[in-house]
Every structure is written in structure tokens, then in C-alpha cells.
Amino acid sequence: EVQVVESGGALVQPGGSLRLSCAASGFTFSLYWMNWVRQAPGKGLEWVANIKQDGSEKYYVDSVKGRFTISRDNAKNSLYLQMNDLRAEDTALYYCASGLGGLGYWGQGTLVTVSA
Amino acid sequence: DIQMTQSPSSLSASVGDRVTITCRASQSIRYYLNWYQQKPGKAPKFLISDASSLQSGVPSRFSGSESGTDFTLTISSLQPEDFATYYCQQSYSTPYTFGQGTKLEIK
DSSP states (O other): OOEEEEEOOOEEOTTOOEEEEEEEESSOGGGSOEEEEEEOTTSOEEEEEEEOTTSOOEEEOGGGTTTEEEEEEGGGTEEEEEEOSOOGGGOEEEEEEEOSSSOOEEOOOEEEEEOO | OOOEEEEOSEEEEOTTOOEEEEEEESSOOTTOEEEEEEOTTSOOEEEEETTTEEOTTOOTTEEEEEETTEEEEEESSOOGGGOSEEEEEEOSSSSOOBOOOEEEEEO
């Protein structure tokens, strides 16, 4: 059974930093691109970033470039998102997601709230 | 970036109705279009890949099609469990943008 579990969300002040983690099991993690997708309260889905199987390619949505860094540890079946210089507009539920052809594996998300 | 425009943004329908949701890409994305269903408080569920490939376990009343840069999700006969929000997403080029969503409500 596929399991994806995000952690690390918290209340943080504007300008602060946070590191999200995602632990995956039930599929061969090292063979999949991994993604972060976020959803602001009451809003739609926004793709944030993804990383190739071996970590050699990483892509980001413009609004987080230079502030967020995606990484992975295939030995630990884990995905990470380092978030720096957080802004109010980064407040959202952050999902870790993956799959073939689309995003078929999702966690339940971890909530990041940026507020003073 | 490729913009994905969904219509309508909301839709009221009855059980048994045939429903169509449209997603338009701002440029060619070939067939790299996915559909998801999301219910309140839950993660999205992957329904269709590559514009028309139904994912395993998804009921056959769901179908997808494409015509150029226009993509359609059709539910042939609405069931009570289908009332949810639906999103399209292009996976042609990063950032893999989503449509704004279509909320399907019970009439």
C-alpha cells in the first residue's frame, strides 16, 4: 500500500524559515519524480516544485524561486522542501505528490501558516 | 508559463445528469493533460492522464477528450459521490499549472 506522509508544517513569522519533509513507502521512490503542491485556504491547487529521480533536475514555480529548495534522499525514501524568506502568501497546505503520467500518490498535507 | 482556464467555475447538477467540464490551455500542451477530483478535507484523487486515459479504479462514467488546446472531462451519469471540485493540470512543461477548479454541486 502506498503511503505518503508530510510533516514539518508550523506557524512561522514573515521572513522565517521552515523545512518540510515527506516520507514515502509502498512504491519505488527512487524511480519517481517527486513534487510539492500547495493549496491556500479555500483556494485551488498550485504546483510548487519537482525533482528528478536522481536529484539532478529541479524546477520551481516563479513565486518561490530563490526562496525554496527541493531535495530528496533516496536512501531514506524522503523528500524535502526548504522554505526561506516566507511570506503571508505562502500560507497553505503543502502536499507531497508523485506518480506516473500524473500525480497518483498524495499525502494528506502539512499546514504552513505565515503570520506575525 | 502555460495558463489553464477551466469553465465553468461552478456547476449545479442532479444525480443522473451528464456533466461536462472544459479546460483550455494557453498554448499547445499536446495531450499532457490530467484531471483530478478533490473532496473537502481530502487530498486530490487522480482520475485521468494524457487527456483520456482513465486511471485504475476510476468508474467508467468518467471520460476525457481533447480538441487542440481544449480538453473536456465528462461524467456520463452523476452519482452522489461525484459532487466535488475538479481540477485540470498540464504536465507538458514546468511549472505544471492547474486550472482554477470547477466546483460541482448538487442542484
